[in-house]
Amino acid sequence: MPLRDLLTKSPKEEPSESAVKKLKGEMERIFDRIVDEGVHLHDSFFGSTGEWLPAVDVSETVEEVIVIAELPGVDPATLDVTIQGQTLAIAGEKKPRVLASEEKVHETGCRYGCFIRRVTLPVDVDDSKTDATFANGVLTLHIAKVVTNPGKRIDIQAASAPFPGDDPLASTSC
Amino acid sequence: MSSTGSPKTSPSIEVTAPIDVIASEQELVIRADLPGSSVELIDVRFDEGTLSLRATIPPRQLESTAYLLREFAPTVYTRSLEIGEQFDLDQVSADYESGVLTLRLPVVQAKKPRRVPITGG
Numbered sequence: 001m002p003l004r005d006l007l008t009k010s011p012k013e014e015p016s017e018s019a020v021k022k023l024k025g026e027m028e029r030i031f032d033r034i035v036d037e038g039v040h041l042h043d044s045f046f047g048s049t050g051e052w053l054p055a056v057d058v059s060e061t062v063e064e065v066i067v068i069a070e071l072p073g074v075d076p077a078t079l080d081v082t083i084q085g086q087t088l089a090i091a092g093e094k095k096p097r098v099l100a101s102e103e104k105v106h107e108t109g110c111r112y113g114c115f116i117r118r119v120t121l122p123v124d125v126d127d128s129k130t131d132a133t134f135a136n137g138v139l140t141l142h143i144a145k146v147v148t149n150p151g152k153r154i155d156i157q158a159a160s161a162p163f164p165g166d167d168p169l170a171s172t173s174c
Numbered sequence: 175m176s177s178t179g180s181p182k183t184s185p186s187i188e189v190t191a192p193i194d195v196i197a198s199e200q201e202l203v204i205r206a207d208l209p210g211s212s213v214e215l216i217d218v219r220f221d222e223g224t225l226s227l228r229a230t231i232p233p234r235q236l237e238s239t240a241y242l243l244r245e246f247a248p249t250v251y252t253r254s255l256e257i258g259e260q261f262d263l264d265q266v267s268a269d270y271e272s273g274v275l276t277l278r279l280p281v282v283q284a285k286k287p288r289r290v291p292i293t294g295g
Contacts, residue, residue: 055245072209072273102198109192110207137209137273
């Protein structure tokens with residue numbers, strides 16, 4: 001159950017014990033990350049939508065941007081990864097298992113449903129040079145940065161003769 | 175900025191593993207989200223009716239990685255569940271796929287009561 005489902009309940013409606021336990025687990029996870037890693041909340045919780053938000057790491061090297069997303073139980077064939085400008089979006093769905101009639105759920109701590117996770121990339125990237133792998137529920141994207149032209153140095157030729165009025169013996173300073 | 179350097183040495187955080195528990199008359203199914211672990215790094219034990227789970231999620235990048243956004247830390251997922259003694263532990267199956275561990279514990283099927291025929295004169 002997403003957090004927002006808990007928050008939109010009417011005051012008279014008491015959340016179930018399992019829902020409270022789940023909320024507590026989510027809060028502990030968030031605070032663990034804030035304390036241990038200094039998570040940027042504004043990047044983590046805004047600009048993305050869905051029933052759950054996959055955790056992501058974004059890092060860079062000189063040549064590329066690396067995005068790693070935790071997607072346990074998600075079929076990689078159903079993932080939709082797009083790059084538009086400097087925005088990367090990872091969209092997909094983690095489908096819950098269909099229960100047989102005789103099965104009873106005792107606890108649901110895993111997260112299911114649709115998600116869209118957007119990440120702002122630090123630089124322009126070349127989306128034609130992207131490498132994506134999915135292993136053990138973790139998506140890893142290597143996205144090449146756009147190689148910017150450093151500019152061409154223009155050599156300046158010294159004049160063959162001094163300008164009229166120039167004193168060739170005068171020293172220069174700058 | 176570069177991602178070359180020595181392996182990450184930052185300590186792991188210990189987190190309660192998120193699990194689903196589904197029961198039927200035939201079996202108990204426990205599913206745990208453990209993204210980034212591996213079969214070698216997952217330990218499941220049964221002891222006196224208690225199931226214990228421990229899974230290590232190792233660092234994914236090097237110490238010198240230049241992070242722009244970081245939401246993941248090396249993690250040890252743990253979980254302990256009192257499940258009782260009614261399961262056939264010799265027939266338990268464990269499967270780790272796409273970052274999800276699935277345990278299936280078959281219920282020991284109680285032998286049906288048998289009527290004892292009485293003979294007499």
